[in-house]
Structures are given as C-alpha cells and as structure tokens.
Amino acid sequence: MLPVATGEFDLIRRYFTGLGGDGDGIDLAVGDDCALLSIPADRQLAVTTDTLVESVHFPANCDPALLARRALRVNLSDLAAMGARPLGFQLALTLPSVDVSWLAAFSLGLAQDASTFQCPLVGGDTTKGPLTLSITLMGTVERNHALRRDGAADGDYLYVTGTPGDAGGGLAIMTSGGERHNQYLLERYWLPTPRLAAGELLAGFASAAIDVSDGLVQDAGHLCHHSGLGCTLVWDQLPLSTPLVDEFGVEQATRWALSAGDDYELCFSVPPGRAAEMELAMAGAGEQVTRIGVMGRGISGVSCVSSDGQPFRLEQAGYAHF
Amino acid sequence: MLPVATGEFDLIRRYFTGLGGDGDGIDLAVGDDCALLSIPADRQLAVTTDTLVESVHFPANCDPALLARRALRVNLSDLAAMGARPLGFQLALTLPSVDVSWLAAFSLGLAQDASTFQCPLVGGDTTKGPLTLSITLMGTVERNHALRRDGAADGDYLYVTGTPGDAGGGLAIMTSGGERHNQYLLERYWLPTPRLAAGELLAGFASAAIDVSDGLVQDAGHLCHHSGLGCTLVWDQLPLSTPLVDEFGVEQATRWALSAGDDYELCFSVPPGRAAEMELAMAGAGEQVTRIGVMGRGISGVSCVSSDGQPFRLEQAGYAHF
Known part of the structure; x- marks a missing residue:
C-alpha cells in the first residue's frame, strides 16, 4: 500500500464540505471532478465571477470571516443586478500557507452567509500563493426575464x-x-x-x-x-x-x-x-x-x-x- | 458629462469579447453583470474550477499562449472525467500590470483552444495583483450519466x-x-x-x-x-x-x-x-x-x-x- 498525500484534500474536506447546506438543484457538491447542478427548464443559468486580491482589494491581515462574507455578497450583488436567484458557488482560494485558525474563521463566515442567502459552496480549488479569493457564483433567472444593461429607453x-x-x-x-x-x-x-x-x-x-x-x-x-x-x-x-x-x-x-x-x-x-x-x-x-x-x-x-x-x-x- | 474610467473595461472588451465563438446554449456572454446560459432539460450542469499561480504552478515569464491553453485544457480534463461536454467558461485573471503584448498572446492562445474544444469564454473578472489564472468551466452531461468517483465495485x-x-x-x-x-x-x-x-x-x-x-x-x-x-x-x-x-x-x-x-x-x-x-x-x-x-x-x-x-x-x- 502506498500512502496518498493528504494535505490539501483533508483541508478541503474539513472546512469546505457541506458549506451552506444542501440547496435545491445541487445534485453533487465538493469532492468529485465536477459539481453537478440541475437548472429548471423554464430558467436560464446566470454566472458571475469576482476576484479579491490581498493588499489590492482588501488590507493584509483583515478579518477572514468578514473577507469571506464580503466576497460572497459582492458576487451575489451581480446576481441581484440580473434579477437572478442564487443557486451555488465555486471558490478558488489561494493561500500563502495552511493556517488552521484563519481557515476556520474564513469558512465559518462563508458558511454563515452561504446559509443566509441559500447559496451553498459546490466546488472550487485551493492553491498555494499570494492570498486571493475568486468566487464564481451561479444562479437562475426566469427565461427571457433577466435584467440586462442594454434595455433602457429614452425617457426611462x-x-x-x-x-x-x-x-x-x-x-x-x-x-x-x-x-x-x-x-x-x-x-x-x-x-x-x-x-x-x-x-x-x-x-x-x-x-x-x-x-x-x-x-x-x-x-x-x-x-x-x-x-x-x-x-x-x-x-x-x-x-x-x-x-x-x-x-x-x-x-x-x-x-x-x-x-x-x-x-x-x-x-x-x-x-x-x-x-x-x-x-x-x-x-x-x-x-x-x-x-x-x-x-x-x-x-x-x-x-x-x-x-x-x-x-x-x-x-x-x-x-x-x- | 463626466468621463468614465476606461482602463479595465477597454482591456476586457478588446481581448476577451467573442473569445472562442458563440457556442450553443450561450445566451449572453462577456459584458453584463452575469453571463446567461441555457441547459437542455435532459442534462445536468457540470462545473469545475482550477487555479494556476505564477512560480507555483508555472514558471515566471512562461509563454502566455501556452499558459492560457494549458489552463483551459486542465479544466476541460475535469469535464472529461465526468463524461461531460464543454459549454463555456469564466476566467478570473489577476495581472501585475496591463502588458498589451502579453494579453494579446494570452488571449490568442486561449481563443485557439476555446474554439478547438467548442468552449467559449462567457465572463470573468480582471484584477491587479500577482499573476494568477482561475478558470471555472461549465459543461453539460446527460442526466444521471455522469462519471463519479464513488461508483467502482469490487472486481472492476x-x-x-x-x-x-x-x-x-x-x-x-x-x-x-x-x-x-x-x-x-x-x-x-x-x-x-x-x-x-x-x-x-x-x-x-x-x-x-x-x-x-x-x-x-x-x-x-x-x-x-x-x-x-x-x-x-x-x-x-x-x-x-x-x-x-x-x-x-x-x-x-x-x-x-x-x-x-x-x-x-x-x-x-x-x-x-x-x-x-x-x-x-x-x-x-x-x-x-x-x-x-x-x-x-x-x-x-x-x-x-x-x-x-x-x-x-x-x-x-x-x-x-x-
């Protein structure tokens, strides 16, 4: 038997499994090659991505729970601007090192808002590097009812x-x-x-x-x-x-x-x-x-x-x- | 009239609009708050994210076209592992500065493989910071036919x-x-x-x-x-x-x-x-x-x-x- 390197995988399992609950339409979340989601036939998928980089979009050493919650909310706002309803999100998290207390606080904050806004974590990637969070959020909107930027008329x-x-x-x-x-x-x-x-x-x-x-x-x-x-x-x-x-x-x-x-x-x-x-x-x-x-x-x-x-x-x- | 800051938006428009063609199921791509996609009723959405960080996952000063193509292929491989077919992708690109020749080469490489694998860019975010690419790729798979990790049986x-x-x-x-x-x-x-x-x-x-x-x-x-x-x-x-x-x-x-x-x-x-x-x-x-x-x-x-x-x-x- 050969040992399987466990660092990243244990970390992901521990802090990011089941984050934000089950959620309607989430058929398979964190843990496989892809997440699997169901979109109702009368709705379109709405997708948005926002990235936050340390010392560019937020100060070094800021509260990890606030950072997590803000990152999710910023993305949710893009769904709101399309008239869409949250479905789930992918998290790309780049960390300089594995800091357990940071991760615990970060995932707790993220879980809090993922539950509040009924938007569970469905997958992502954890990598080593300068602290960066990128969230890709998915939602659904009634077919042909999305709020676009290009529909305003003279006099509106x-x-x-x-x-x-x-x-x-x-x-x-x-x-x-x-x-x-x-x-x-x-x-x-x-x-x-x-x-x-x-x-x-x-x-x-x-x-x-x-x-x-x-x-x-x-x-x-x-x-x-x-x-x-x-x-x-x-x-x-x-x-x-x-x-x-x-x-x-x-x-x-x-x-x-x-x-x-x-x-x-x-x-x-x-x-x-x-x-x-x-x-x-x-x-x-x-x-x-x-x-x-x-x-x-x-x-x-x-x-x-x-x-x-x-x-x-x-x-x-x-x-x-x- | 007040001027609208144009740096990032021109950059995104110039290099990342129409990248990889139209694609079936892409109702609205780059340029609004969200992309809008249609998933056929008999298929599930499959989603995967991979992040590549400079000096961690690829060497500094590597060929931007190769980097772009590799990043997309690595993600496409996760779809392959689920038995899914590409639909489109979101790109979170963090750049230390706006280097036009780098961006031109990067987007050309990305467009080449996005076309080859019929997987257009539908949205994303461009930010300033240490060079990092995170791709969230979406595909579709016939309902209940996805290849999961947990289905192997004794003797297979x-x-x-x-x-x-x-x-x-x-x-x-x-x-x-x-x-x-x-x-x-x-x-x-x-x-x-x-x-x-x-x-x-x-x-x-x-x-x-x-x-x-x-x-x-x-x-x-x-x-x-x-x-x-x-x-x-x-x-x-x-x-x-x-x-x-x-x-x-x-x-x-x-x-x-x-x-x-x-x-x-x-x-x-x-x-x-x-x-x-x-x-x-x-x-x-x-x-x-x-x-x-x-x-x-x-x-x-x-x-x-x-x-x-x-x-x-x-x-x-x-x-x-x-």
Missing part, C-alpha cells in the same frame, strides 16, 4: 436602491488610522446587502439594471453605454444616509454617493408608465428605492446636475482598476 | 487512457536548464489532451472515473477512497510512450507514470462484463485505453505490484499541494 426614469456613499464612508473610516469610528458605515463597507429580493421584483419592471460596484456615475455610465443613451443624474436627490451625512457632511457624502465604489446597490431604469407600480411593489417589499434621474438620447454620458441645474464636479468618476 | 477492472508519465518527463526537461530537449514530452506537459470524447463514451461503460492531475497512484487512490475499495495497479503493464522510455529509461518512466502529476489522462473502472465492449468502442473512436489493474475489497489503498508480484517503491505518491 433612473433609480437607485438603498443609500449609496455609505461604503465610501466606511472605507475612509477604515483607512483613517483609528481617528473615526462608525459601526454602521464600516458594516456597509464590509457587509454590503445584495439586493436580491429587489432584483427579482425588478425583473417585472426595469428596462435595464447594474449593480454599483465602481461608483454610481461610472456604473450608470455602463448602463448608458450599453443602452446607447446618456442620463441626467440629479445629485441633490441622492438618498444619503443620516449616519454618512452626520459623519462627513453633505458634500463629501454626495461625492462618495456619486463616485465611491463598493455600495452594491442596484442602479436601474424603469419606463415612466411602470414607475408608480414599481415604487408601490418595492415599498410593499420593504425595499428602499429613489428616483435619481432620467435616461436621454440627447445627453452625452452621465450628466450630474442639481434640481436647479448646478453641475457637480468630481475629481474622479469611479474606481480605476489599473 | 482499472484502466488508463493514453500514456501517463509523459508530462513528468516534459517537466523534467523544462527544468533541466537546457540539457535535454524533446518536443513531444514538452508538449505533453504544456498541452495535455483533455480526453473529452473518451469521457463521453465512458459514460455508458465506466463505474467510476477521475482525471490524473496529481499522479496515477494518488488519483487512483481518490477513486478507491470514494468507492470504499482498494486497488491493485500492475506497474509493468503501464502504457509508457516510446519517447519517454527512449529519453529516460523504463524505471524512471514507470516512476513518473505512477507519481508525476499533470498527465490529465483518465483513470477509470469498468465492470468486467462491459470491458470487452468498452475496449471495442474506444478502439473504434481511436482512443487508447490500457487495463492496468483491478479494484478490490481486500486491498488497502493502491497496491503497486508487477505481473509476477514484485512491489514498486515510490519515494512520493504524488504532487503535494502545500
């Missing part, structure tokens, strides 16, 4: 969920070296709420949608670009949170709402004729949405003006990846 | 496709500092052939299957473990290639066939009553398969003996990931 109203800018405030606090503390804003950075219920509801109303990962102006810009339109974004109608305004003032809050990334709210367009019905449905579901602008054929890119026509000047339109 | 014959050991020889040449050269062995390392046609055929015959990524002994060991059995592997019946034996001799070739990783051949079990029919089907399809052992209840792990009962001693059973 532009909306945003929640209160953008909070994550920018949270990041500023995190990097302030302990000068400030605000639990609400920190949690808005570390634990963004993927707007899954809003996304599924919107599949019946919205003409186009995107999630705000790189900043509202930049992401609204993608929606404009894909739809072959521009938009006017009314900056003094942005739904700013009280904690953000209290901590940093309206101008800085507005700046972050427009240009800081990491909010993971949904930015979407709705035909005017469906707007009232959509707002009612959202209110009924307890989802905050705010009308912040209008899509237009005559507008170039994203034009930020106040209700009385004053422009807002931004130094940078959003997160630059390179 | 054990087989392997192709000629294992070649990739070990290729790796040795690559790291020999130019002392040796053998194009066949180098290509067997860099461009393993995912045994997709063999896998799909085997879905009608094999009781269990795995692909040989970590070494034949180690991967046969997984098959044993999952099936609750052991196996006898007859080392002097291993199908060694002539170039490998000519270059390194039978003993070293046998050692690599047993314990070097990276071959991406299929190791599988077949009930004795189906063996002749399977061998005929494989021969008809031009797929080389060799019977190399037998699964057994009374055997502990993987027992390597010659036809006349001599044991083979290995220093290491396979690739240790950490």
